[in-house]
Amino acid sequence: MLDAAFFVRWMTAAAAVIDREADRLTELDSPIGDADHGRNMQRGFAAVVKVLETEPPATPGAVLIAAGRQLISSVGGASGPLYGTLLRRAGKTLGEAPQVSVEELRAALAAGVTAVGQLGGSAPGDKTMLDALTPGVAALSASFDAAATASEEGALATVPMQARKGRASYLGERSIGHQDPGATSSALLFAALAEVAK
Amino acid sequence: MKMLINVAETVVTDALRGMAAAHPELVVDAENRVIVRRDAPVAEKVALVSGGGSGHEPLHGGFVGPGMLDAACPGEVFTSPVPDQMVRAAAAVDSGHGVLFLVKNYTGDVLNFQMAAELAEDEGVQVASVLIDDDVAVTDSTFTAGRRGTGATLFVEKIAGAAAEEGMPLERVEALARQVVASSRSFGVALSACTTPAKGSPTFDLPPGELELGVGIHGEPGRERRAMMTSHEIADFAVDAILEDLDPKLPVLVLVNGMGATPLLELYGFNAEVRRVLDERGVAVARTLVGNYVTSLDMAGCSVTLCQVDGELLRLWDAPVQTAGLRWGR
Numbered sequence: 001m002l003d004a005a006f007f008v009r010w011m012t013a014a015a016a017v018i019d020r021e022a023d024r025l026t027e028l029d030s031p032i033g034d035a036d037h038g039r040n041m042q043r044g045f046a047a048v049v050k051v052l053e054t055e056p057p058a059t060p061g062a063v064l065i066a067a068g069r070q071l072i073s074s075v076g077g078a079s080g081p082l083y084g085t086l087l088r089r090a091g092k093t094l095g096e097a098p099q100v101s102v103e104e105l106r107a108a109l110a111a112g113v114t115a116v117g118q119l120g121g122s123a124p125g126d127k128t129m130l131d132a133l134t135p136g137v138a139a140l141s142a143s144f145d146a147a148a149t150a151s152e153e154g155a156l157a158t159v160p161m162q163a164r165k166g167r168a169s170y171l172g173e174r175s176i177g178h179q180d181p182g183a184t185s186s187a188l189l190f191a192a193l194a195e196v197a198k
Numbered sequence: 199m200k201m202l203i204n205v206a207e208t209v210v211t212d213a214l215r216g217m218a219a220a221h222p223e224l225v226v227d228a229e230n231r232v233i234v235r236r237d238a239p240v241a242e243k244v245a246l247v248s249g250g251g252s253g254h255e256p257l258h259g260g261f262v263g264p265g266m267l268d269a270a271c272p273g274e275v276f277t278s279p280v281p282d283q284m285v286r287a288a289a290a291v292d293s294g295h296g297v298l299f300l301v302k303n304y305t306g307d308v309l310n311f312q313m314a315a316e317l318a319e320d321e322g323v324q325v326a327s328v329l330i331d332d333d334v335a336v337t338d339s340t341f342t343a344g345r346r347g348t349g350a351t352l353f354v355e356k357i358a359g360a361a362a363e364e365g366m367p368l369e370r371v372e373a374l375a376r377q378v379v380a381s382s383r384s385f386g387v388a389l390s391a392c393t394t395p396a397k398g399s400p401t402f403d404l405p406p407g408e409l410e411l412g413v414g415i416h417g418e419p420g421r422e423r424r425a426m427m428t429s430h431e432i433a434d435f436a437v438d439a440i441l442e443d444l445d446p447k448l449p450v451l452v453l454v455n456g457m458g459a460t461p462l463l464e465l466y467g468f469n470a471e472v473r474r475v476l477d478e479r480g481v482a483v484a485r486t487l488v489g490n491y492v493t494s495l496d497m498a499g500c501s502v503t504l505c506q507v508d509g510e511l512l513r514l515w516d517a518p519v520q521t522a523g524l525r526w527g528r
Binding site: 031033034035039043072073074076077078079080082119120169170171172 | 206251273274275276277278279280281282304305306309310312313335336343346394396397401402414416421
């Protein structure tokens with residue numbers, strides 16, 4: 001079973017991995033976006049860690065809701081509302097349980113992914129974060145490592161896709177051949193999850 | 199790349215501190231990133247709030263003042279502001295007659311303003327939103343995020359601002375803003391990529407002998423790359439791209455807008471070519487504005503925006519305006 005401390009460790013690890021990979025995310029965002037994804041996510045997750053340190057929430061659901069709220073308030077762009085919605089919806093789905101099972105986490109993240117699709121009006125195959133989130137959540141039933149691998153493969157699979165949502169969609173066919181930065185940062189969330197579960 | 203900055207992290211805050219020092223007629227909250235006209239909330243008046251990524255100056259903060267916006271929320275460079283900023287701005291300017299959000303069609307701006315509208319309404323502020331999507335370089339289809347909002351933003355903010363200043367109710371100001379959006383089309387051209395402070399190098403690679411046709415205002419590449427063209431050829435291409443989609447039966451407002459690094463000498467020369475094409479195509483010009491208004495940091499290039507206007511829109515366009523970036527008639 002996973003408790004609030006586990007979720008705080010997950011968010012802290014996510015902040016660390018995004019901090020390490022910020023330059024790469026920005027590089028990926030440069031040819032098809034506006035070269036700020038790394039910096040924006042870095043700023044957002046730094047704010048998440050700060051709020052979790054100062055007011056540690058008591059339940060897994062409350063950790064995710066607080067993290068999501070903080071991302072909405074500090075990231076900006078499309079990433080802020082989309083990642084914020086992912087975590088907030090997942091947190092609300094977990095409710096007030098003091099501990100949750102991996103299966104409950106999977107179901108909560110699945111609800112979060114559905115909410116992201118609704119908010120962005122997007123589906124897998126559009127070259128967005130959903131292309132990493134959807135396979136990552138599906139593989140979570142097997143193991144944390146499987147989820148990390150599946151989401152990483154999902155991010156890589158965005159390379160040949162043509163973007164149909166977000167700023168990269170304005171490039172049409174010229175978006176083909178570039179890995180989606182949002183899918184890449186989504187895979188990093190699963191990488192952090194696998195890391196803290198070890 | 200040399201830039202007149204301290205560090206990338208404080209670029210926006212530093213600019214806001216400087217704006218506050220230059221414009222005592224504005225209340226600039228550099229920490230919370232909200233720019234408000236000093237006399238807000240103005241009694242009996244619908245309030246106009248806009249915002250978006252920084253790097254497009256004078257848009258939007260430079261258009262705050264009598265006759266235009268009541269407040270603006272600047273985000274990080276090229277990143278939309280967060281809902282907290284918009285809610286704060288709405289609360290600061292609402293006189294009880296409602297707030298109109300003017301939103302450029304970029305996914306980030308749309309999502310954050312949508313969240314802000316819900317939060318502001320929870321606090322009892324009546325909010326309406328108008329989406330600006332004028333860029334003909336992007337085909338509006340269900341498989342994209344729709345057309346980008348670019349140069350027409352200035353027309354919408356000016357005309358809706360004048361309507362609000364006259365005391366028109368929220369529904370009427372909103373309807374006029376929608377009319378301006380429906381009557382406006384833009385096309386942009388880049389001669390160079392821009393450099394964001396965070397990245398410190400050009401956002402895309404544009405060889406010296408080439409230009410990008412159909413660019414937006416965030417340093418993203420356009421729809422097509424070609425060998426460098428003359429001002430004459432670019433005007434033909436850009437205006438014809440607009441007229442494929444807009445057939446003005448009425449006179450138009452013309453905005454020849456610089457992207458930030460193209461001198462007025464070139465912009466005026468380009469405007470001469472734009473006027474030539476419009477004359478050749480039989481389009482009457484009511485008013486022309488030439489300058490850097492909706493910029494993309496240090497990008498070289500320009501955009502053209504046409505807005506077809508009836509008598510009322512033209513009257514509202516001519517109405518007095520007093521902002522840092524646009525002022526006439528007072």
